[in-house]
Amino acid sequence: MTPTVVEVLDVTKSYPGSAGVRALDGVSVGFAAGTFCAVMGPSGSGKSTLLHCAAGLDRPDSGRVLLAGQEISGLREPKLTTVRRRRVGFVFQSYNLMDSLSVWHNVLLPQRLAGVRPDRSWAREVMRRVGLTGRENDRPGQLSGGQRQRVALARALAGRPEVIFADEPTGALDLSTGREVLALLREAVDGFGTAVIMVTHDPAAAAWADRVVFLADGRIVAELADPTVEKVAAQMTAVSAR
């Protein structure tokens, strides 16, 4: 039995401001290490909220979240950040890069912030794998959307995290660039042993995963192992029709 790298136990979270409307209503799910899991659901199902709670970016109202066996739901800043940055990488739809820093400095930034001596040879290897060799000194403003997403991915991988959280990583990209990014995420799982938890609304993207979890109205309603595009699409339709 592969160990779980992220465990969400009976987590609830309400939307800020609105009384009683729950984004997550008692969600429990475990994500195994070294696997690729997609989280899907109609809009308003709470999938981004689940991602934020699982990643420690947000505090659930109740329940527990375990990251590599350590309970993070009760941690306060700055401990939360220090724990998170060692183990977690992020690839979000808006690339969240620092525009004043070069690509190279962006890739190494998380390690420097963690006070860890950056592994430069590994970073160069990662850059090669994502296909950005030669663009180290460019600034994000000079790159295309797809290239920026790859920088974000390189940044996420350079720290050798145990899990990468991706929120609609291909949302702003065209089909072929999106496919490249998904292939890189797949390689992170297969080649580096990183777990990837990806929120997406696109069945084609979800088909790259090992497992798909479906959310609706703040609850897990279905799961799919070894997904194909057709199976995912069918399940999505069923979920949306509820």
Place this chain on the structure above:
Amino acid sequence: MMRLALGSLRRHRGAYLGTFLAAFLAVALLAGAGLLLFSVLTAKPPADRFAATAVVLSGDREVTLQTVRKKKDKVKTKTKSERLTGAGTLPADLAGRIAAVPGVADAVADYAFPVAFPVRGEDGAPVVGHGWASAALTPYTLEQGRPPAAGEVVVDADLAARGGLSTGDQVPITTRTGVRTLRVSGVAAPAGRDGLPAQGAVFLADREVPAVSGLAGPTAIGVLAAPGADRAALAAAVRAVAGDATLLTGADKVRGDLPGALPDYIGPISIFGFTIGITAFAAVFVLTGTVALGVRQRLRELALLRTAGATPGQLRRLLGLESVVLAAVAAVPAMPLGVVVARVVAARFRALGAVPAQFTVGVNVLVLGGAAAAGVLVTFVAARIAGRRAVRIAPTQALVETATAPRGGLLVRVLAALVTAGGAVAVLSFVPLGGPLGMGMSFVSSALLLCAVAALGPVLVRALTAVVGRLTRVAGVTGWLAGTVARVESRRVAAVAVPLVLMFAVNATMLLNSSLLGRLTADEHAARNAPATGQVTGPAGLPLDAVGDLAALPGVTGAAATLPTRAIVAQGGKPEDHPSQGLFLAGREAAIDLGVREGRIGGDDTFAASSYLVRQYGWRVGDEVPIWLADGYQVTLRLAAVYERARGFGDMALPAGLVAAHDPRGLVAAVALRYDGDVASRIRERWPALRVTPTAEAVRAGDAQNQQGAWELMVVISLGFTAIAVVNTFAIATAARRREYADLRLAGATAGQVHRMVTGEAAITVAVGLLLGAAVAGIVVGAFSTAQDGVFRLIVDPVTYAGMLAGVAALGMVAGALPIRLVLRRRALPAVADGR
């Protein structure tokens, strides 16, 4: 378009708060300074001593020179005049001739002369002496006792109450002709009050007045009309008899009074003129910078509007409209605040004695409206200029993470910088900074240099941050981040640093220059008085005759008496008055050292001038120069000596006898004595009213103190405003970077690390601002200092300099580090997920 503008204003309230605040303060300060200047320009004399008269004839109150130039067939006449501090006199028989004119009930010869009295009037008002006949002019009516006979005096009710005087008391009266003790024969008052505001009055017997006052004739003639007489015809008839004496009617009659009896607003006019200049500059400077910063933050939004189909012209109109609405809304509460500011400043200046006690600030709607309009106009122009390039942003920039403005405009910046810097250099080189305009001109040149710095800001800052940014590496990853970001974002760093440069340069320059002037004046004063053993002063001054007695005391080897006055000299048809002293020297040893550089101080047909004046008028020792004394009396004296130590003394040293005869006050301010032995106690015995101060202890007060206080108040106002500008700019810049800070948190930075980075950036900005500010201040202070006495000083006063550095640095650090604590308060990362 209006709906779009109002909508975006309402939505982004926070972002516009900074611009709103800047506009609010700018309009308030402009309104306040405008009201002060307006009030002082339109200040009316508080009361008219000639209220009962129809017409007043006065002697000269100014020196007027006419130059006639013939150019081909045209004759050009140029007339220039200068106010007198004294009053010219009229022929003694004129009053009698006027009385014969039909329609004239009486023509009263009015003698007005300052007297030193045991007590002063309301708010320290001077006491003016008259003949009893002058009582009819207001009129003053007797409340107690009877009119004065020889050796007697009638005092006004206000003075009587203050001094506890009543009929039968003996009071000493000092005029330029000597000290006399008179008996109070009665108390008089004008209708409905105890005395006139701004002047106390004492009335002597008419026969004694010429001898006591030393006046050759009346200073004015008040003409009382017969009941039912036609005023206009009366005025015409009087003028026919009067010849070219000045005829005054209506509200102008006040000018017939003694100039010293009327509140003097000339000094305050120049002070408030400078105040409004400084305020306007700072307000425009800060407002422009704030608006520009605000526009730059909205590049993405502008690009979005472009994708929606807006043309650059429409965006320009939108920016203009927004700015007008914003400034107009800010101006509404700003106007009453301006009134408050003006009242507070006026109160402080009154307390300092820099303005007369009767000065009040009137609320003038036009001035307030003008300030509001100016604020709106400046904001509008600033928004249009700042948006000039921004509105041409490509729509595709909307899709980009960080929109970048279209680059360029370097040529315009360099040109602007060259022009303003050139102007500053010209001012520093060609304007005599050693003269009375020195302080004001040094401010003007620092303002021009500031404009140059603002124009070239990004270029200069890029160079500076490259250096300073590398230094911050020692502070670990946060220091490295701060340095790298600062180097890349030099435009923003420049925009935030400029208010810091403004704050340091303007205030340090003013403080250091005025401190330097104060020190130089004190030094010269000490050097002048060094040869004397002690200074003798009287409670209100000594008559000139008394000096002879002092000099004749056994043990006294030298004496020097000074009578402060003002004298007028002319160049090219333009008369100008200068502070001067009547000088009386006695004894075989010098009691005063003026630092005579050329020639020797001579007799009663000669005078001495300061080297500054000699340079200005191109005189040489031996020249015969026409000089007008305080009452307009003209005399030609030969220049016998040129001296250096003029600060706190005066630009001319005139024969004391002339000054005593022709200055209305005509009293000796101090007698410097050089002596051996126990002269001091002998003086105290014989003249108990006199004070002897050994030279070592002498402290100078008076006029310079007021000026110093006024400058310091302006520095306080300026510091306050620029400080708010610094905080405001930092806040705007920080608020716009919330996303960047959220991204940093996402990359793994703890809140503490983000704070440290922001602090590092603030430190870099402060360092850059202070370096530039010190450069500007150094240039101006150096030039000013060199103009004063040839010594180039950069720092002048290490304590003040260090204080300014520390103060500005502290404010910058707090302003830079505080907003982030408010922005990053929450633990969650709200701005992360969807690029909001």
